[in-house]
Each structure stands twice: as structure tokens, then as C-alpha cells.
Amino acid sequence: MQFLGHIVGIDGKKPDVQKTNEHEEIFNWLKQQLITPSILQYSDYNISLILFMDAFYQGIGAVLAQIKNKKKYVIAYTSRTLSLAEKNYSTIELELYNGS
Secondary structure (H helix, E strand, O other): OEEOOEEEEOOEEEEOHHHHHHHHHHHHHHHHHHOOOOOEOOOOOOOOOEEEEEEOOOEEEEEEEEEEOOEEEEEEEEEEEOOOOHHHOOHHHHHHHHOO
């Protein structure tokens, strides 16, 4: 029986190799799309920068962007997972930490 990308059988639960490969291909395609010139561009220092930040129970991340011709363009992405100690922070502490 297949369930959420796994095959469940007499031997227990094992990853479905076909689904794993399919998901990896899609993930790699998405990563490539995020760095194409239509999305990712060099910064124009004559235009204001916008910083989008988010924090969640597994990690924190940010996107630096600019608006050119009424369209948002990404300048840079960053993210990282939280340490064990940081995973104990409250949501508001994570949001504040992400902004520092």
C-alpha cells in the first residue's frame, strides 16, 4: 500500500523511491526557477530595499527585494534551521530574533 510517499507493507514503512525521485526533480526545478533573471536580480542602489522576514518552529528566513516597474524582484534569499535552544523560543521571540 502506498501512503504519503511511502510504501507500507509486511516489512514496515519504506520510502517510495519513485516518489522520492519525482519530488527531488520537482524541488530542483523549483530551486532553478528561483534564481532565474525574471525573479532574482542585482540590486539597484538608487531604489529602496524591502526586507521580508519570517520565523517558524523549524527555522528563520528572509528575502531582500526591490520594486522596479511596479514589480517585486528578489535581490537575495537567506534561511537557516534553528538550534535546539532556539527551538524553545516563543513565536514573538523568534520574530524579533529574525529581525536582529
